[in-house]
Amino acid sequence: MIQLGQINTLEILRETDHGIYLVDEENNEVLLPNRYVPESFKIWDKIDVFVYLDNEERLVATTDVPYIMLGDFALLRCNQVNDYGAFLDWGLVKELFCPFKEQAFKMKPGGWYLVYCYLDEKTERLAASSKTNRFLSNKDLTVKPFDEVDLIVSHPSDIGWNVIVNRTHTGLIYKDNIFTDVSVGDKLKGIIKKVRPGNKLDITLGQIGYRNIEPNAKRVLEALEDNSGYINLTDRSDPEAIKDQLQMSKKSFKKAVGTLYKQRKIELKPDGIYLVNS
CATH class of the missing domain: 2.40.50.140 (Nucleic acid-binding proteins)
Structure with a gap:
């Protein structure tokens, strides 16, 4: 078929x-x-x-491949608006229609919007909706704590960023777990940190506990190699300085440095960290 x-x-x-x-x-x-x-x-x-x-x-x-297919999410540009709705660029000759009733906020030409592609049962046409939450559900979770998941950044909140998890569920990344710039539509990898009452998902962009050591240690090594074997950070450095240079928390930084020190890959001095045999 x-x-x-x-x-x-x-x-x-x-x-x-x-x-x-x-x-x-x-x-x-x-x-x-x-x-x-x-x-x-x-x-x-x-x-x-x-x-x-x-x-x-x-x-x-x-033979053209569109930016979005049926049942998926993507960030699309609005090309034009008429009396019936908006028309989005999805990489094909015919634009993808988003009716006004499916717009979370009124779309404007030139704007970019995260949308879901669905099949309109009345017209049997493909259409877009920026009311993405109605296509997601946390009622029956398909994930559990410590699972690695695919994320699409949905929209900001007062305490962080809402994300789409595995194109199926909704989740939240708290502000204090974000160490790099994120924008609506970004596709990221994350870890299920916690399942709260009501099947609410807390997501972390780093890995949890001992899982967090190796990737961050590698990031510190890469920073040292990119800076001639030296970075001006210590265990007394301000958390913001660590975040700016390495995009990680101070706690993760200290764990990573401890691991590298035990492996004798780095030397710790009052003015910073030195790569051994650099």
Whole structure:
């Protein structure tokens, strides 16, 4: 069955003046217009295409890969707004429509918005919604503490940043766990730090406990190598200075330094840290 809004692997059935027709295992056909037809091909060759509806609401295929597919999230630019809603650039000739009722905030041309791509049941068209939370649920969690997860930065709050977890759940990264600049739409890796009552997920961008030592120790080594074997930080340094130079907390810094010192990779002096044999 041809999947609307997804990449399909189809066979070339026949050539026409308008392009080539592709077919699936159930003999459903879709047109690949001339502009996307490869220079050389043979009947029954297989080809990967994205399938959506054209301006006349007909199924059409393209070899272009959109910025977002059905059931996914992405940060898209608004190209124009009319009386019915906004039209977003998703990398295809026909823009992706976001009706006013699906806009968390009124969209404006030139603005960038985190949206979810869904199938409108009434029109059977692909559409976008910036009300992303309604497509997420923490009722039945598929993650547990210490799991590594994929994150998409959703929107800020007074205490941190809300994130989309594994494209399924919502989570929160607290401000004191953020040591680098983040923006809406950023894709990051994180760790489930805690599951609070109500299945609320606390996320950390670093790793927890002993898991935190190795990556941060590596980061300190890289900083030393990038600065001729010396960095002007000590265990008395201000936490903000450590955050600015290494994008980690002072607690993580001290653990990393302790590990490297025990491994005799660094030398600690009153004015800073030196790489051994630098």
